[in-house]
Amino acid sequence: MIVGGGPAGLTAAWDLARAGVAPIVLEKDSYVGGISRTVQYKGYRFDIGGHRFFTKVDQVNDWWMDVLKDEFLLRPRLSRIFYNDVFFDYPLKPVSALRSLGIIEAGLVGMSYLKAQLFPHPEEANLEQWVSNRFGYRLYSIFFKTYTEKVWGMKCTEIGADWAAQRIKNLDLKAAVKSMFISNRGSKKQQITTLIEQFHYPKFGPGQMWEKVRDLLGESGHPVQMGHDAQVIHMDGRRVVAVTAVDRDGNRVRHEGEHFISTMPIRELIQAMDPPPPPEVLAAANSLRYRDFLTVGLVVNKDKLFPDNWIYIHSDKVKVGRIQNFGNWSPFMIPEEGRSCIGLEYFVQEGDELWSAKDEDLIELGKKETDTLGLINAADVVDGVVIRQPKAYPVYDGVYKDSLATLKEYLQSVGNLHCVGRNGLHRYNNQDHSMLTAMYAAENILGKAKHDVWEVNLEEEYHEEKATDAKGATGERLVPQRVTLSPVQVLEDAFAKYDPVALGAAMAVVFGLGLFLATAILVVKGGPHMGTHLSLLNNYIPGYSVTWPGAFVGLILGAVGGFLNGWTMAVAINAVVTIHLSRLLKRLDNPAPYETMDLEV
Amino acid sequence: MSADDSFTNKEWQVIGRAIARLRASVMAVVFAMLGGGVLFLATAVLVVNATEGMPVGPTLSLLNNYFPGYSVTWPGAFIGLVYGAIVGGAAGYLLSYVYNLVVETRHPHMKKG
Known part of the structure; x- marks a missing residue:
């Protein structure tokens, strides 16, 4: 059974x-065929999600070839990212990406990258922190943020950094730039994750495979x-x-x-x-829990829309996450010459607004969004169909x-x-x-x-490039996991105390340096009445004057004053937090744990 | 519900020992707003209360030793706003950067935050 x-x-x-x-x-x-079926609509064929027949498992590959034999096509692969009306190669190619961004944006990306290198986020708990520390926030926001949030329906700050670490661990900007100048042909395993340039695809879509198996079963007496x-x-x-x-x-x-x-x-x-x-x-x-998926299929009265098999849509102006151009997967998916059929993919939750929307409204949305993106003229769309796929992805x-x-x-x-x-x-x-x-x-x-x-498939790595020695079943497709904060972590954040020494030191640096610079600028400028007002500070700082020695006196005594100021502020804040926490604990009717806390400041 | 329904004594100790970090970007923005706002207001008040024939803000105008172009006038108030924001932002960033650096040095075992 x-x-x-x-x-x-x-x-x-x-x-x-x-x-x-x-x-x-x-x-x-x-x-x-389940999610690997091919949906037919008036002779047009729609693949639910785009299924390349690519595997590292020889046993599976042999099975496919045995069933469909010469019904497989070998298709070129082209997929790009569409952002701000510009196409970017996918996988990303740094020079091409920077060129496409334009001089100003590329400069901002460079500065953002520099900032990330000089002052990285001290914590790498979530995807945003992990990626922006490696690529800079600006590049992250263009190439990672919007699409990831569309697919998984949660903010990048809620996605654990380990997912990013696994998915893009071999890709970093320095390595990518270096790889343009230094060949690393000999080290396949070290190569930045790349996707194959060709793939097998059944003439009539992935469903052809499963329809053939269904027929074979029927012919053998097991319909x-x-x-x-x-x-x-x-x-x-x-x-x-x-x-x-x-x-x-x-x-x-x-x-x-x-x-x-x-x-x-x-x-x-x-x-x-x-x-x-x-x-x-x-x-x-x-x-x-499961994540669901819907495709709005559009029939377009134009034959060559764009050369890609699929396009990732990184614009936050539209809800569509990915657009498939089925004619580029296989020309046999289109029954009429001069026409195209595309699939607009929306990542949804069963029962949410999009999932529950009427088909005609979704088709209108699809037309409007492709028109907004400038990819297709809405007037060229002659027909449409909506395909809903519940439980497309198990949620981790x-x-x-x-x-x-x-x-x-x-x-x-x-x-x-x-x-x-x-x-x-x-x-x-x-x-x-x-x-x-x-x-x-x-x-x-x-x-x-x-x-x-x-x-099967428990290795925590997923690469699409085929290693020559790979024969086993490896490479689980990773799914991001939500960062979960324990109540302890939440309370830690809420009631965290300031380190008086650290705040003192920080204020010492700011005050000391500030006074030194203020004095030094006046000394350098010179003049007969220079610094008469600033020198009044010697009422509070003995020995201070608007001179070079005075600048150093100001540096030291400014730092001392700053330290005392910072230390006192931290102690005062901590005292207030402690009182607040103790009141909270009393309200929780449990004074005991309070006594065990380290409340020193 | 009593507190020990949720947390053990050890967990309460962890909460009690947590050390705050400063977000450099937030501090920079706050200090920038403060720095720019204070200098703008200080200048604007003097300009509004100016008495004819009397010099306006002779002491505050000494800031042009540090901020070229600044004066106690309406245009000067806006120039001061920009300068104050820049200096304030830099001070806020430096303050939190040094603070976090010292905290990490003094409490290496603590989780980063």
Whole structure:
């Protein structure tokens, strides 16, 4: 029994069928391929998100080639960033990027970079701090901020720095500039993360692969049960005994089986179990979250719009995050000459304003935004379609790791249940790694191996360039995690005290230097009545005068005065904070911890 | 709810020992606003209260020793605004930079913030 006709479910089904096992595949929708499907609209084909057939896993590559054979095209890749009406190469090329920015902006970027090098942010807790420390704030705000916030729906200051560190760890401006002058051909691993320049793509989009597998299964006597929604997973202790699915006519059909492969989102799988699993497992499943996705497909009465396969939209004037030009993925995606079809991708949350908007309003929005960007004339758009993809990405939030650990322990204890695929494992896998989990599950069922499917693709690195020696399944696609502040950290920030010595020292530098400079300027200027007023300071600073020796006296005694001033300020502020905190603690009706605090100033 | 429902004594100690950092950019802006604002107001008050035939702000105008172009006049008030902001901003930045440097030296074990 296989629940789900996406890449993982169909891979497992075809591998099992070829090995002589009779799989039953239930697919609730009317199409196969899941998020890797190709949507057809009046003959135009739309790929949900753009799926390059590229993998470091030879086993998967061979599988693809075996199924589609010569139906694959080898396509050139071009993707650029669109910002402020200008295109930038992606991956970024420093010289080209600076040239495209213009002299003034490039100068500002340079100054911002210099500032980041001289005075980096002392903390690197979030993505903004991490990236701007390496590239300068200005470059960060152009090339990282807007797009990242669109995709993940959270501010860069809320995204943990570790994500940036993993995703762009090999890219820094100095290294990039250096690499333009010094060849490093011999060290592939050291090369800045680059993306392949060509990729394989099925003639009719990624869905062609899965439609072919569906047909192969049908021809071998194991047709995919379309429109069958698995609603109840019948359990007997720690075994699955059957699945009850509801078909399009509302008929309930019970399917029994020996092994069960699930590509269902874990949350739905757990909720469908009968009897339900323990409460802590249910709670863990309910805590899993997903990010959703919608594509506004537009048919344009013009054949050559732009040469890119896709464009990242970094402008904050529009909501669209990425634009796909499907004709550049494959010319077979367009049924009529002289026309194009593009996909405007919006990263959304199921139920939010965009997700719930009417299709016609979304199409209008798409036309307006492409027109605003200057990429397409709205008048050239002749038709449109909206494709919503719920649960496109599993969300890695602050609680998912603990929840997933609980769920994994439970699901692994169900002997004949095999979870595979992106949502089946709640892991942000690409198509190839989703397929590999299914291949491993099939091998386990056939008794050929004892793979731990949950361990596939756990390496915390994702590079798209193919290393010559890479044969295994490596490289998880990373997802940013929200920076979570503990209550202790919040209170630390709220009640942090000033270091009196540090504030004293800082004031000493400012006061001492200030007085020295004020005196020195007058001494240098000279003149008969120079410094008569400033020299009145000797009423307070014995020995001070507007002379060179006086300047040094001013430096020292100004520093002493400044130190005392700063120290006193810090002590006073700390005393007020301490009183405030003690009152708060009394209100919390717990004086004990207050007594244990180090309240020295 | 009592406090110890949420925090252990050790956590309260951590809170009690936290050392504040200064945000250099914020301090620079605040000091710039203060510096520019104070000098503008000080000049403007003297210009408004000027008595005919009497010199206007002879003492404050000595600042033109440091700020070329500054005078106790309306244009001078705006020039003073700019100078005050620049000097104030630099002072605020320097103050927080030195402060954070000393804090990091004195409390290397503390988390940066």
